[in-house]
Amino acid sequence: MFQLDLKSRKSIYEQIVDNIKELIITGILKPEDKIPSVRELSKTLTVNPNTIQKAYRELEYQGFLYTVSGLGTFVASPSDLPVDEKKISEAREHLKGCIRELFYLGCTLERIRSIMNELLEERSNRNDKGK
Amino acid sequence: MFQLDLKSRKSIYEQIVDNIKELIITGILKPEDKIPSVRELSKTLTVNPNTIQKAYRELEYQGFLYTVSGLGTFVASPSDLPVDEKKISEAREHLKGCIRELFYLGCTLERIRSIMNELLEERSNRNDKGK
Amino acid sequence: MFQLDLKSRKSIYEQIVDNIKELIITGILKPEDKIPSVRELSKTLTVNPNTIQKAYRELEYQGFLYTVSGLGTFVASPSDLPVDEKKISEAREHLKGCIRELFYLGCTLERIRSIMNELLEERSNRNDKGK
Amino acid sequence: MFQLDLKSRKSIYEQIVDNIKELIITGILKPEDKIPSVRELSKTLTVNPNTIQKAYRELEYQGFLYTVSGLGTFVASPSDLPVDEKKISEAREHLKGCIRELFYLGCTLERIRSIMNELLEERSNRNDKGK
DNA sequence: GTGGTCTAGACCACT
DNA sequence: GTGGTCTAGACCACA
Numbered sequence: 001m002f003q004l005d006l007k008s009r010k011s012i013y014e015q016i017v018d019n020i021k022e023l024i025i026t027g028i029l030k031p032e033d034k035i036p037s038v039r040e041l042s043k044t045l046t047v048n049p050n051t052i053q054k055a056y057r058e059l060e061y062q063g064f065l066y067t068v069s070g071l072g073t074f075v076a077s078p079s080d081l082p083v084d085e086k087k088i089s090e091a092r093e094h095l096k097g098c099i100r101e102l103f104y105l106g107c108t109l110e111r112i113r114s115i116m117n118e119l120l121e122e123r124s125n126r127n128d129k130g131k
Numbered sequence: 132m133f134q135l136d137l138k139s140r141k142s143i144y145e146q147i148v149d150n151i152k153e154l155i156i157t158g159i160l161k162p163e164d165k166i167p168s169v170r171e172l173s174k175t176l177t178v179n180p181n182t183i184q185k186a187y188r189e190l191e192y193q194g195f196l197y198t199v200s201g202l203g204t205f206v207a208s209p210s211d212l213p214v215d216e217k218k219i220s221e222a223r224e225h226l227k228g229c230i231r232e233l234f235y236l237g238c239t240l241e242r243i244r245s246i247m248n249e250l251l252e253e254r255s256n257r258n259d260k261g262k
Numbered sequence: 263m264f265q266l267d268l269k270s271r272k273s274i275y276e277q278i279v280d281n282i283k284e285l286i287i288t289g290i291l292k293p294e295d296k297i298p299s300v301r302e303l304s305k306t307l308t309v310n311p312n313t314i315q316k317a318y319r320e321l322e323y324q325g326f327l328y329t330v331s332g333l334g335t336f337v338a339s340p341s342d343l344p345v346d347e348k349k350i351s352e353a354r355e356h357l358k359g360c361i362r363e364l365f366y367l368g369c370t371l372e373r374i375r376s377i378m379n380e381l382l383e384e385r386s387n388r389n390d391k392g393k
Numbered sequence: 394m395f396q397l398d399l400k401s402r403k404s405i406y407e408q409i410v411d412n413i414k415e416l417i418i419t420g421i422l423k424p425e426d427k428i429p430s431v432r433e434l435s436k437t438l439t440v441n442p443n444t445i446q447k448a449y450r451e452l453e454y455q456g457f458l459y460t461v462s463g464l465g466t467f468v469a470s471p472s473d474l475p476v477d478e479k480k481i482s483e484a485r486e487h488l489k490g491c492i493r494e495l496f497y498l499g500c501t502l503e504r505i506r507s508i509m510n511e512l513l514e515e516r517s518n519r520n521d522k523g524k
Numbered sequence: 525g526t527g528g529t530c531t532a533g534a535c536c537a538c539t
Numbered sequence: 540g541t542g543g544t545c546t547a548g549a550c551c552a553c554a
Contacts, residue, residue, distance in 0.1 A: 070539040463553040
């Protein structure tokens with residue numbers, strides 16, 4: 001499914017959250033798909049079940065997963081989340097931080113603008129493919 | 132000089148690092164300027180001196196400051212900072228993730244573009260102020 | 263008869279219990295009515311028979327159903343349910359907590375009152391339907 | 394501060410959440426108050442620190458507490474939460490469940506209405522005292 | 525000292 | 540089998 005980077009500064013559960021989010025957003029995991037059980041993924045990644053559960057819980061809180069106790073954990077439909085301005089605003093802050101970071105690193109505004117255009121272009125293409 | 136947000140998820144020392152970086156990049160702090168001593172800033176912000184010192188050390192390590200024993204800590208010249216393509220590439224990936232997230236949250240490409248333009252505008256203004 | 267919400271935090275058997283209670287209280291299911299057998303309901307809801315059985319047992323324990331071996335399970339007469347003041351008092355405390363919570367969330371007493379009237383109205387209507 | 398009921402069906406961490414919420418809502422804990430550290434409360438209640446942390450985390454998520462790593466955990470200002478319609482709607486559902494429960498227990502609509510009026514009256518008085 | 529993460533291993537309720 | 544809770548005890552970063 002994915003791999004962990006033990007050297008990373010990110011905590012394990014955060015990596016799991018990000019990776020699964022990634023799989024959902026890119027459409028590899030689709031709504032109503034069952035994701036591996038806590039114990040299963042725990043074995044696959046050789047990570048403690050509690051750590052997996054913490055990650056699943058976070059994803060549930062963020063609206064990406066839902067849980068049916070005794071059955072398993074499933075990918076939620078994005079339609080379950082109405083356009084959530086609060087989360088958008090959070091993501092916006094996040095974006096702001098990235099731009100600041102690029103700036104720190106010595107990028108000119110022009111360069112940042114060009115990077116962003118590239119990325120939007122990429123996404124735009126990916127979208128067309130999906131159709 | 133700047134204010135801390137104790138409720139933020141960011142640790143204190145990280146906030147100090149980011150704020151000082153910001154002041155340097157926007158030109159409010161200029162090369163060779165002397166910045167407040169650890170003790171001084173510690174009093175101003177009512178923060179533990181160890182925390183300030185950790186922030187200064189980090190900024191020194193990143194090349195934004197340099198220390199002259201017995202004299203104090205100073206802002207380094209920008210030429211001292213090589214453009215670090217590796218870090219830029221990391222930040223780019225980060226940016227990509229943010230865009231993906233906004234997309235998943237139901238933002239159209241147009242809306243994402245407009246958010247990014249706003250943020251660039253903000254940054255551009257902040258920079259002009261420093262001049 | 264009714265539908266289950268797998269995404270709900272409530273366990274399946276709890277949902278079945280509540281739904282059947284609802285049907286009895288609103289009068290859609292009347293005293294001495296025969297309710298579906300465990301196997302039957304199990305098929306209808308595509309749920310494990312053990313789960314149905316657990317729900318029926320709970321309802322029997324609470325005095326809403328009674329079972330005649332070999333014949334089936336039936337709705338009990340309301341007179342069989344003594345008004346349980348202890349449980350009412352518990353539910354009252356619970357209600358108190360909800361009101362406190364709404365208050366804390368910034369609702370005025372007027373708004374709380376209007377919410378409660380809405381809910382009582384709903385319930386009143388639901389009851390009339392059963393008649 | 395408060396006591397746990399080990400016999401209760403509620404899980405320990407839930408009881409802690411509810412008790413602290415209670416203390417905050419009733420104003421015994423005031424905004425910016427420091428609450429006991431994870432380890433401290435863990436000792437007081439003779440409960441594992443992880444369990445306390447889980448409770449604190451939940452309260453933070455619900456907006457009642459905020460954490461400054463290395464300093465402690467504090468009561469948030471209610472003003473930090475703008476009137477949160479989503480939470481109100483959740484509390485409304487909660488209220489609905491209570492009313493249903495009372496109904497199950499054999500209360501007539503009239504009795505439920507009178508209980509609710511009592512409770513609103515109580516709250517209204519408590520409010521006047523607070524002034 | 526504070527909170528945050530993680531492991532190992534146990535027990536419970538529900539399906 | 541599934542997730543949920545809890546304990547005991549470890550290590551880390553931050554103040």
